[in-house]
Amino acid sequence: xxxxxxxxxxxxxxxxxxxSAPASNAATDKQLEIFTWWASGGEAAGxxxxxxxxxxxxxxxxxxxxxxxxxxxxxxxxVLVSRMQAGNPPDTFQAHAGEELSSYVKxxxxxxxxxxxxxxxxxxxxxxxxxxxLTTNGKIYSVPVNIHRSNVLWWNPAAAKKAGITKAPATxxxxxxxxxxxxxxxxxxxxxxxxxxxxxxxxxxYVLLASMGPDKFDGLWKGTTKWNGPEVxxxxxQFAKVLSYGNSSKSLDWPDAGxxxxxxxxxxxxxxxxxxxxxxxxxxxxxxxxxxxxxxGTAGVYQWLSDSFTLPKGAVNRDAGIAWLKVCGSKAGxxxxxxxxxxxxxxxxxxxxxxxxYLQAAMKSWKKDRLVGSTVHGxxxxxxxxxxxxxxxxxxxxxxAKDSAGFVKALLxxxxxxxxx
Amino acid sequence: MRATRxxxxxxxxxFLFVLPSIIAMAIFVYGMIGYTFVESLENRYNAYTTKIExxxxxxxxxxxxxxxxxxxxxxxxxxxxxxxxxxxxSGLIMALLLEKGxxxxxxxxxxxxxxxxxxxxxxxxxxxxxxxxxxxxDATGLNYILKNIGLGALQSDWYTSEAGSMYAMALPAIWQxxxxxxxxxxxxxxxxxxxxxxxxxxxxxxxxxxxxxxLFPQLSPTFLTVLIILGHISMKVFDLIFGIATKSYVTKVxxxxxxxxxxDFQNYAKGAAIAIVILLMIAVAxxxxxxxxxxxxxxxx
Numbered sequence: 263x264x265x266x267x268x269x270x271x272x273x274x275x276x277x278x279x280x281x282s283a284p285a286s287n288a289a290t291d292k293q294l295e296i297f298t299w300w301a302s303g304g305e306a307a308g309x310x311x312x313x314x315x316x317x318x319x320x321x322x323x324x325x326x327x328x329x330x331x332x333x334x335x336x337x338x339x340x341v342l343v344s345r346m347q348a349g350n351p352p353d354t355f356q357a358h359a360g361e362e363l364s365s366y367v368k369x370x371x372x373x374x375x376x377x378x379x380x381x382x383x384x385x386x387x388x389x390x391x392x393x394x395x396l397t398t399n400g401k402i403y404s405v406p407v408n409i410h411r412s413n414v415l416w417w418n419p420a421a422a423k424k425a426g427i428t429k430a431p432a433t434x435x436x437x438x439x440x441x442x443x444x445x446x447x448x449x450x451x452x453x454x455x456x457x458x459x460x461x462x463x464x465x466x467x468y469v470l471l472a473s474m475g476p477d478k479f480d481g482l483w484k485g486t487t488k489w490n491g492p493e494v495x496x497x498x499x500q501f502a503k504v505l506s507y508g509n510s511s512k513s514l515d516w517p518d519a520g521x522x523x524x525x526x527x528x529x530x531x532x533x534x535x536x537x538x539x540x541x542x543x544x545x546x547x548x549x550x551x552x553x554x555x556x557x558x559g560t561a562g563v564y565q566w567l568s569d570s571f572t573l574p575k576g577a578v579n580r581d582a583g584i585a586w587l588k589v590c591g592s593k594a595g596x597x598x599x600x601x602x603x604x605x606x607x608x609x610x611x612x613x614x615x616x617x618x619x620y621l622q623a624a625m626k627s628w629k630k631d632r633l634v635g636s637t638v639h640g641x642x643x644x645x646x647x648x649x650x651x652x653x654x655x656x657x658x659x660x661x662x663a664k665d666s667a668g669f670v671k672a673l674l675x676x677x678x679x680x681x682x683x
Numbered sequence: 684m685r686a687t688r689x690x691x692x693x694x695x696x697x698f699l700f701v702l703p704s705i706i707a708m709a710i711f712v713y714g715m716i717g718y719t720f721v722e723s724l725e726n727r728y729n730a731y732t733t734k735i736e737x738x739x740x741x742x743x744x745x746x747x748x749x750x751x752x753x754x755x756x757x758x759x760x761x762x763x764x765x766x767x768x769x770x771x772x773s774g775l776i777m778a779l780l781l782e783k784g785x786x787x788x789x790x791x792x793x794x795x796x797x798x799x800x801x802x803x804x805x806x807x808x809x810x811x812x813x814x815x816x817x818x819x820x821d822a823t824g825l826n827y828i829l830k831n832i833g834l835g836a837l838q839s840d841w842y843t844s845e846a847g848s849m850y851a852m853a854l855p856a857i858w859q860x861x862x863x864x865x866x867x868x869x870x871x872x873x874x875x876x877x878x879x880x881x882x883x884x885x886x887x888x889x890x891x892x893x894x895x896x897x898l899f900p901q902l903s904p905t906f907l908t909v910l911i912i913l914g915h916i917s918m919k920v921f922d923l924i925f926g927i928a929t930k931s932y933v934t935k936v937x938x939x940x941x942x943x944x945x946x947d948f949q950n951y952a953k954g955a956a957i958a959i960v961i962l963l964m965i966a967v968a969x970x971x972x973x974x975x976x977x978x979x980x981x982x983x984x
Contacts, residue, residue, distance in 0.1 A: 366731075513927075646947070
């Protein structure tokens, strides 16, 4: 008898769990369900700062965080895509600002939020170049909470001294010359993070920009600069040279490649400015253990990427979504989030005292520099184009940087994939 | 109390118990395969197409002109060849060594089997470190070992070299599955009655001849089983390769390309077509085997 009742109890428990699960997941109209991939470290701390601000302003709206951790959002995007397809969107979700959103826009799954830009005065407080990039056909589909810079050169002053380098190179060719000096001193010229292709594509993105300048670079994504033209050919030649000075391990993740620089085994590192917050969390000092300069040949150009939030159509609680977006765009929200995340505010009026010396310099550049987007982080192309771009670079890199003609062909194919996707 | 065994009176009672799993299989396995197939014949090339039309086999035909697909397919075939041959050989050799009933057999048996207990992702991460392409003074993992035992010339790029990537990728897979293959072969050997060997010995057969003409022919069903098991594991390989190299171009196989096509490109029709191609490749291997097994079972009844 005892056994029987145990079995019955288990079944009852399972039945209860099954029947009650949907009830507890179903959003009521009084809460905010937000979807992000920020689940640990500085990102989670920054999000918590914004959440506190939201709860202060909206004390009666419980905050539900439906985050899916890991892999720079790769896992989260999978879950999100299926929720959007099923017509069960969260009240707001995180996405890179720019073309990465285009498939949601074309599917009519997210709302135009330009009314918020007017009512909150963001159209005056965000830089003009940014607003221009965010606008498609007069509409804006997301609110940026932060700005990262991708064209940053990181280097180790102690290692540079050994190689006889005292200041950061000013052009791409000067950088290649300096890498030769590093090599002579027994140090790898540049740190390469080959795992998963994207960090090499990030480097190529910078080389394209430095080699042809911002106007031609912008043209690549608008179709006015040809992928099979002479500018790209020249850039590929320089890219091959840069790669030839890299570390011999082709399977590093970017934090491991960064470690080569901070431990003096590699000279230069082209990486977004999240590298700085990573190193500071490891206890390294900016200016002493590592230092920075704008990517050689791209001084005065700010290659940006941005995390932003959206307003999905058909969400359960649209008002809560709007309230969240207002916090995202506000000065208080952005200044709560960004110092912890290690990025700057997208606004031009944030308080510099909250930020470290690199970020303060970045804030100054953000206000006056020419802005161009980062391809690898979703600004210039949509998901399909981006994935094909990464693959094209990865193939060129693992092939020993020899097959330039094949590389151009693959880039043209990526452009086509982007137009279709 | 005395337990009395009653005859099952209602033959439908048993059916009722399997019914839930039959329904679940019908919906979630065969229903979904059917759904995927239908999807692969339509034109959902992105997340926003609203006019869904039937396009026939176009998606399949276009796959063959997609260089990334053919690249992933050839990667998969290379991987499969090395993986299957490597597993068979090393598993068979280990089984031959253990088959004679050496001392400490239990110890070796479980040691060889242990790698199977490790998840693909954990194993992938460790093998990524082992197969690092750094050389000489920077060397780690396998290259470090090679350098320090005086075989420095053999240092390799492993899975990050364009030409040899998939052969290197097969190493961890062989390492993991060889023990399992050994266990299957060992069971096969143990299933052959000793009388046969003894009879052969009495007739004056050499040890080589005993294996060649007596034991191996008896093992042919085991060979077939091993081939099928390894083949289908290899065709659908995903987690091992993702654990080592994520989405890197150089080691892309069909399952990874399918996943990328669906979630990164959001090209559902093409992703479904790739899924069906993988399924067909597995089916070509497995279905004849199932028919063969059914037939032999019928014959033995």
